[in-house]
Amino acid sequence: MTTRWRLAPQSILFAVFLGALAALPPISIDMALPALVDIARSLHASSSQAGLTLSLFMAGFAVGPIVYGPLSDARGRKPTLLLGLVLFTMGGIVSALAPGIGVLLGARLVQGIGAGAGMTVALAVVRDLFEGNAMQHRLAAITVVANVAPIVAPSIGVGLLAAIEWRGIYGVMAVCGLLAALVTWAGLTESAPQRSAGVAVSGLRDGYRRVLTHRAVIGHILINGFGFGWMFAYVAGSPLVLLHILHVRPIVYAAMFAMTGAGIVAGATVNGFIGARGFESRGILATAICITLAASFGLIMLSVLHRTSLLTVMPLLVASTFCFGLAAPSATHGALDPIPQLAGVAGGLLTSVQMLCGAASSSVVALLFPALGIFAMSGVMAACALLAGMAWIWLGRRGGIETPSAVADVNPASSV
Template sequence: MSTTTNDATRKTTAPGKVRYALILGGLSAFAPLSVDMYLPALPGMANDLHAGNAVLQVTLTMFIVGLALGQLVAGPLSDALGRRKPLIVGLVLYAVSSVLCALSPSAGALVGARVLEALGAAAGIVIARAIVRDLFSGVAMTRFFSMLMLVSGLGPVLAPVVGGQLLRITPWRGVFVVLAVIGVALLIAVSFALPEPLPPDQRRPARLGRTLRTYGELLADRSFLGYALSAALVFAALFTYISASSFVLQEVYGLSPQEFSFVFGANGLGIVFAGQLNARLVGRFAERRLLAASLIMAMLGGLGVLLAAVFALPLPALLVPLLFLVSSMGMVTPNASSLAMAEQPHRAGSASALLGVLQFLIGGLATPLVGIGGESTAVPMGVVMAGFATTALILFATMTRPTLRAEPA
């Protein structure tokens, strides 16, 4: 086998893997950072911008739509141009649009700036996942995805805590200034510490017809689609919690912004622990079995939230199943991503894009579905979370099949 950048990175040292994990984990954390950090500020933003809670929740939905559309473009471009160029452009766009969010004079302007911010963030998310596929395969890929959960999982842990504390010393606009600084820091890291992992001879021309044909082939792959939809539906259950919990926990259960941020962060910590547990278990147990167990965990968590909401149980009875559902992402994401991308080495960018698009488009349904039931009860949140999680398990069981996974040499 000829020596390429790809071959070299497969043999990278432990410090090199840590560097990759920090940079790629930071890029993967764009979504939780960009959403969770400003959740504690939503009620205050509604007052400052003279907009209702429903209008402010649209900023969440449009951010998710922007993430989906951005990945559709960034994924194929990274297959054609290499990973670094589209990634750097995306990081510049993210930093600039975060500043525009901070300067927004109205809710409408904020929505527009959030869409641009999402387009920039999309490049980081989709290309980070494609780079993992460039560097690793088999169990090694699943383990590295689990390692990323240690870094990217800190996003939901730290973001709401940092956001809640920032609100003590700055208006909500300061949160977006911090996001701009994070974007600049990642831009510097990528520019100087992330070599190009995709050799020129492995790139695919970015033609519209070829791109559409590639997406069509992926959508026709029943097993790929089953894994992608399972992960997307669990993410949608998680996003239901993200979009509704600020109002449910603060206005229904009476938590302060700081108390909410710590509860939210504790749930995010569960993602980190589950991801590291998955890294230890993979290799001993098949990724498919681990994915099945985590999907069952998500379903039981969703049903627990629904029961707690319907019977108006005390706050701890709601928080425990929430922890189960949120933590399940630490196992669902690495296993589903690895299984879905295992057979896509030459179109990793497009496969990563489709994974992300399905995840964020289905996740974007969460906010309007929860909004239908109103904001005075936790029942709508419980219904939607339980429905998404249960459907994820059903699709996994009916659409995917066991496959032989070749181990890396």
């Protein structure tokens, strides 16, 4: 009798699979960026309507995890993930075949809702199967894979646009969703610690009440959200600052953007390295927040002193994105660890808050830039870092996640 193939939790392939799930949203956003002009022209729409294909995707992605989290706790990780991937795939197919801008916008909303399952379930699965250092190491690996995606996605989008036009880009997204669904169906073993026959409203309410009133969970969710906020303030402000104020060439801007993206990957890699050597999460978070505060206020001082240049600005921006990569795995670990049986709810809330903070910070930068210039970006970055620091203080010593020496790195469920 042949043994059914499955993804082994300890394997590199398993870590890559979880990272790929988390990378679906940034790939789906950034890969479509080069196609916006062609979409507007092809569907006889305005540029603002074409831009809504990104906004509606992000709106769906922000809302979806609120449902997927408790659904995965009650009905299981695997069926919840399959539901999301089916929605993502169908949204991609309809987007590729859309006859008009209205259909495309609706399909992108559905695709965003589907994409929300990837990150939510990936985080919950990690909490189900790993503990201690092993859990933080897996979270760092997911952060690395998920943040490599937005670095390479625009270049992939440009190549696909030249080869198969904008509809082909959405077709490739659908293929990615289908492949992820097939791997999930064939190789993912259910990891939820307990499941029920249905999802009662009272159960949802109780689950969110427990998460929302747990100081350690909420404190770490806020730190992660504000960290994503300072990173997205940079993402929104960087083309305005580098292209319109510092007047760098587009190819130089692309290289600088890749450099800051590499900073995120480096930060997550360092987190996994020092976390495996017993550094406590509270100290890691404090270090990341303090460095970001220093870098943000450094950017403000450079503007006040009229010393802004590519050489003075870029090290501070790389430091800020490095610190998000450094903080994110520890913040995620702290949000998921305290209530294992509600890892789906906590992961869904963390994902939604992260996206909302990113959307809010980038919108504020765009709104204030015409009046404040570079201060809009550096000011929002500083504000997000200050809010993260306040959340860290509110968290208190008891909110710190210590590495328990007596706990095994891998949960017994991982060997089932």
